[in-house]
Amino acid sequence: MTTGLWIIVDHVVALLSVAAWFAAGVSLALRRTRLALAAGAAAVLVTLVRVVTVAILAGRGWWFVQEKVLLGLPLLGAAGAAAVLLAGPQLLATRRGRAAGGSARGVVSVLTAGYAALAGLVVTLLVGYPLTLSTALITISLVGVGALLTARVVALPAEKAADTGVAQAPVGRRPISRRRFLGWTGGAVVVTAAGAGAGLSFLPAESVTTGGGRGRSSRSAVSVADLRGSGSPASGGTVRRHVLTAKKATVRLPSGREIDAWTYNGEVPGPAITATQGDLLEVRLRNTDIEGGVTLHWHGYDVPCGEDGAPGVTQLTVAPGEEFVYRFRADQVGTYWYHTHHASHVGVHKGLYGTLVVTPRGGPRADAHSAAEQVDLALPVHTFDGTVVIAGSDGQTQHSAPPGAPVRLRLINTDSDPHRIVLAGTPFRVVAVDGRDLNRPGEVRDVGLRLPAGGRYDLVFLMPDTPVALVVDDDRDGGLRLRPQGDAPAEARIEDTSGLPELDLLRYGTPAAVSFDTRNADRHFTMVLDRGVALVDGRPAYAQTVNGRGHPAIPDQLVVEGDVVRFTVVNRSLETHPWHLHGHPVLILSRDGTPSTGSPLWVDTFDVRPGQTWEVAFRATNPGIWMNHCHNLPHAHQGMMLRLRYDGVTTPFGGSHGGGPGHGH
Numbered sequence: 001m002t003t004g005l006w007i008i009v010d011h012v013v014a015l016l017s018v019a020a021w022f023a024a025g026v027s028l029a030l031r032r033t034r035l036a037l038a039a040g041a042a043a044v045l046v047t048l049v050r051v052v053t054v055a056i057l058a059g060r061g062w063w064f065v066q067e068k069v070l071l072g073l074p075l076l077g078a079a080g081a082a083a084v085l086l087a088g089p090q091l092l093a094t095r096r097g098r099a100a101g102g103s104a105r106g107v108v109s110v111l112t113a114g115y116a117a118l119a120g121l122v123v124t125l126l127v128g129y130p131l132t133l134s135t136a137l138i139t140i141s142l143v144g145v146g147a148l149l150t151a152r153v154v155a156l157p158a159e160k161a162a163d164t165g166v167a168q169a170p171v172g173r174r175p176i177s178r179r180r181f182l183g184w185t186g187g188a189v190v191v192t193a194a195g196a197g198a199g200l201s202f203l204p205a206e207s208v209t210t211g212g213g214r215g216r217s218s219r220s221a222v223s224v225a226d227l228r229g230s231g232s233p234a235s236g237g238t239v240r241r242h243v244l245t246a247k248k249a250t251v252r253l254p255s256g257r258e259i260d261a262w263t264y265n266g267e268v269p270g271p272a273i274t275a276t277q278g279d280l281l282e283v284r285l286r287n288t289d290i291e292g293g294v295t296l297h298w299h300g301y302d303v304p305c306g307e308d309g310a311p312g313v314t315q316l317t318v319a320p321g322e323e324f325v326y327r328f329r330a331d332q333v334g335t336y337w338y339h340t341h342h343a344s345h346v347g348v349h350k351g352l353y354g355t356l357v358v359t360p361r362g363g364p365r366a367d368a369h370s371a372a373e374q375v376d377l378a379l380p381v382h383t384f385d386g387t388v389v390i391a392g393s394d395g396q397t398q399h400s401a402p403p404g405a406p407v408r409l410r411l412i413n414t415d416s417d418p419h420r421i422v423l424a425g426t427p428f429r430v431v432a433v434d435g436r437d438l439n440r441p442g443e444v445r446d447v448g449l450r451l452p453a454g455g456r457y458d459l460v461f462l463m464p465d466t467p468v469a470l471v472v473d474d475d476r477d478g479g480l481r482l483r484p485q486g487d488a489p490a491e492a493r494i495e496d497t498s499g500l501p502e503l504d505l506l507r508y509g510t511p512a513a514v515s516f517d518t519r520n521a522d523r524h525f526t527m528v529l530d531r532g533v534a535l536v537d538g539r540p541a542y543a544q545t546v547n548g549r550g551h552p553a554i555p556d557q558l559v560v561e562g563d564v565v566r567f568t569v570v571n572r573s574l575e576t577h578p579w580h581l582h583g584h585p586v587l588i589l590s591r592d593g594t595p596s597t598g599s600p601l602w603v604d605t606f607d608v609r610p611g612q613t614w615e616v617a618f619r620a621t622n623p624g625i626w627m628n629h630c631h632n633l634p635h636a637h638q639g640m641m642l643r644l645r646y647d648g649v650t651t652p653f654g655g656s657h658g659g660g661p662g663h664g665h
């Protein structure tokens with residue numbers, strides 16, 4: 001069973017234990033002895049099962065259980081044991097007719113076990129990893145306060161009952177006096193407040209984490225504003241100039257459907273930017289009427305940091321009427337895309353994106369086919385109001401290709417959720433992932449490909465003399481059809497693709513040497529992804545968190561140029577998090593402890609599914625301050641975003657006009 005499933009099972013068992021303890025407590029208070037016995041037995045049993053589920057999760061990683069092992073279970077164990085000792089013998093006696101009903105003590109102790117179970121679950125759901133001392137203190141005090149309040153309430157009817165001589169008064173224990181009660185409660189509140197205060201005072205202290213490497217030095221500062229791109233193309237290259245103007249527009253899709261989009265140049269996707277390796281790209285961004293401002297981020301392209309388009313970090317947002325010129329050499333070959341990085345959960349979603357494709361210069365032609373015979377399509381997949389739009393077309397897109405022609409389909413996921421891609425009707429190779437070529441990828445067919453948010457796959461095949469279908473999310477009516485030339489666009493039946501197995505890229509292609517020693521990292525950062533209550537842009541929210549915090553309160557990761565850096569990314573939540581680092585591709589080392597055994601896999605976005613743990617590494621060779629975030633853009637907006645900072649690099653753009661880094665997404 002996957003760790004993700006065990007997380008769910010553990011949540012369910014935890015919930016059942018809460019229900020069982022409360023059921024036992026309430027039935028005891030109502031003097032329903034048999035019910036109380038049954039519920040109590042169930043509570044004990046479920047609590048023991050919980051120990052098992054937590055133990056299994058612990059085997060998957062300490063991150064999944066820390067707060068359960070250190071707080072939730074001990075608290076529940078103690079309260080549960082007390083409940084059994086206090087209420088158990090008496091219940092059994094009652095059952096044998098030797099006593100009547102439950103004592104206040106019994107009721108309070110069983111309900112307290114319920115509070116403990118609930119507190120543990122709440123801590124897991126709202127706080128998670130890492131557990132702090134203040135969280136533990138607050139939780140314990142709240143359970144204590146709950147017990148005292150319950151004692152107070154439960155004791156009252158008992159006093160009255162004793163007065164009127166009706167039911168049984170509590171055995172052997174007088175109700176707690178008001179003075180003592182107030183004293184205890186007051187004490188608990190003080191402890192809680194002190195704990196919370198201590199916890200909060202720790203918050204701003206660490207703005208940087210060093211991952212085990214040395215801390216900030218006093219090296220002379222470089223501003224990201226000075227880390228700009230080259231002014232000239234490589235020899236033989238040309239300068240390619242583009243003007244992209246961000247503006248609102250109503251875009252008509254081929255089906256006739258109209259969307260209210262935010263666009264670059266009135267088009268969705270924006271103008272396709274292409275270059276030959278070594279060309280200089282000069283892109284002038286203007287903004288007509290996107291009030292919040294826009295930028296251009298070159299997703300997956302390792303531009304100099306000053307060209308990266310991260311508002312509040314590498315530049316100010318481009319407000320209506322303003323402009324910003326990006327300039328960089330297209331040295332990196334492959335399939336990329338660009339998008340706004342300001343409030344991108346809105347901007348990209350509404351259409352502020354386009355493709356960037358760089359082809360090799362000069363290199364020997366792969367085969368004898370002339371360029372005219374080749375089919376090379378950039379296919380950004382985007383969803384507008386539930387409609388999948390591929391390269392600007394909704395519904396089904398038709399293309400033709402001469403049989404025998406080499407075809408390259410460049411799939412780009414510009415959405416925030418993964419897409420499932422199936423290529424039916426031909427064997428093919430996945431020759432590149434996230435723009436980087438794989439080493440000797442084998443031919444595959446009848447497989448599904450899971451394309452993470454932000455990710456790219458280049459699929460290559462020779463056109464057969466029968467039709468080929470690209471199916472997205474198993475929707476056989478949409479997608480793309482490639483027909484051999486002359487073939488009438490008649491019915492080509494496509495089998496159901498939903499049952500096809502998923503190609504595991506960690507076992508695809510052939511291993512090859514990589515340029516650095518991944519085992520001896522200079523720095524190692526662990527990012528535990530979850531949901532929880534945290535500050536996001538200074539406001540409390542039910543956030544998407546990294547190590548329990550939301551942007552911008554997540555400490556920067558400090559690196560020094562030349563460092564080998566390792567990331568461990570753990571997903572404790574029930575949602576997929578496509579992790580994305582700017583400015584550097586990362587090499588996948590392992591997933592859930594299983595090493596990558598195929599081609600070296602260099603990616604800029606990897607899907608960390610619920611319960612998964614990924615290990616990746618890279619060499620820090622591109623100085624700057626780089627966003628490091630979840631590419632589910634609403635998640636980034638809800639806090640799941642931090643910065644990787646090179647020692648000595650500063651930014652002048654953290655001020656108000658940039659909207660602050662907190663508004664980067």
Ligand code: C2O
Pocket residue numbers: 297299339341454580582627629631
């Ligand atoms: Cu494609 Cu920070 O983003």
Ligand code: CU
Pocket residue numbers: 544576577578630631632635636640
């Ligand atoms: Cu996410």
